[in-house]
Amino acid sequence: MGLFARLTRRRNAGGGAPGLTIDPAHGDPELTLLRERAAAGDWPGVRAVLDRALDQDDLALMISHLADHTGSESWLGPALEADPEDPVTLLAYGARHIHWGWEARTGARAQYVSEEQWRTFHERLEAGEELLFKAAELDPELLGPWLFLQMSGRGASIDRAAARYRFDAALRRSPGHPASHRQRLQQLCEKWSGSHEQMHSFARASMLAAPEGSPLGELVALAHIEHWLALPSGEDASYMDRDPVRAQLHEAADRSIRHPDHLRRRNWPQAHNTFALAFYLAGQPHAANLIFQEIGGAVCEDPWNYLGGDPVDTFRRIRAACA
Structure with a gap:
């Protein structure tokens, strides 16, 4: 061995x-506060932290932490109902749907994913994409929708041209965005129909x-x-x-x-x-x-x-x- x-x-x-x-927040005070308020289901408190994001990269990172929080869909839904045209709320709820979809699919190889898991996976991705496209339409400067649309696109097996479009859209808003580049790298991996x-x-x-x-x-x-x-x-x-x-x-x-x-x-x-x-x-x-x-x-x-x-x-x- x-x-x-x-x-x-x-x-x-x-x-x-x-x-x-x-520590997913890496000791950062703002990310720690964001995660604490998310755990408490405190959307106004969460939104106050999001509003202090330094730039679009920072906002996308904060939304990633929020989307990864199990159960956040239970209070993001009502928050969106209260303000259905708010692009940041749409972004947060859409991003949560994408993460929520991958949670249903799990990280298992495709042959070990049940039909029910696949159905839930695609339903959540579809709902998330609708929310993200609406957020992007309402606020064209937002980077976040194009980051999470790359994640959903890989799960939905969109064609190469569409996948490239989503990556390019992210780069137009932030040319050096690390998370978008990581998503593109995954798209080009051999395991996702790319090549070494x-x-x-x-x-x-x-x-x-x-x-x-x-x-x-x-x-x-x-x-x-x-x-x-x-x-x-x-x-x-x-x-x-x-x-x-x-x-x-x-x-x-x-x-x-x-x-x-x-x-x-x-x-x-x-x-x-x-x-x-x-x-x-x-x-x-x-x-x-x-x-x-x-x-x-x-x-x-x-x-x-x-x-x-x-x-x-x-x-x-x-x-x-x-x-």
Whole structure:
């Protein structure tokens, strides 16, 4: 059994590593407040936080946190009934429908998803898309609808031209938006009818087109992780062990999270966690360890959940191996 398998095969019986936990807000006061008010079903309080968003990227991030909150549909619906022409409420309720749809589908492979799950999945996606298109029509400057329409489009298997249109619409509103680029990368993955070549080409082109210091270098690391995941045991390790892969990872880190112009926004740990795993898989424990030191306790669910088991336990084990 290889080192990676030994490190990740056991799950902590307590559901995670001592001293570590996943904080989706990464300690950010505004995101923490948003999530607390969402948990209380306090739409006016939630809306007050949304109204303080720094820009369209920030608003889309806040809406993502809101959409991920289980049960938020129970009070977002009445909020929309009270103000059916408000684009932000439409965006929030539409985004929740998209997440709600994926929750019904689950992350299981298609052959293990029941007919009832598929029906619920598509019903919620369809309802969410209607809300999102209306939000976009009422406020053409909104970025959020086009982010979540990429998520729903992949689930609905829309054609390539339509998928590209939704991504381009997001970029017209925010050219360097990391979450939209991640969605596009997923669309181009082999598992979603794309190819490794398309995926890597997109990741590198996006990185090079962005200013140095941009978080888009993460796409290169994420593409290599996706490629690794798609390979059978043995071939996966050989792929990550190649010098060109390591060189590309270092180049991407130098142009993004290791660049002096890199600006940490609310969700900065996401790219750092991705690079930490990619460098570990590529046999670069020193590079990974330096990133783990920057991460501290800001562990993200992604990409560690790709590996199975408890993501916090996996993070702890790999961090220890790199140290």
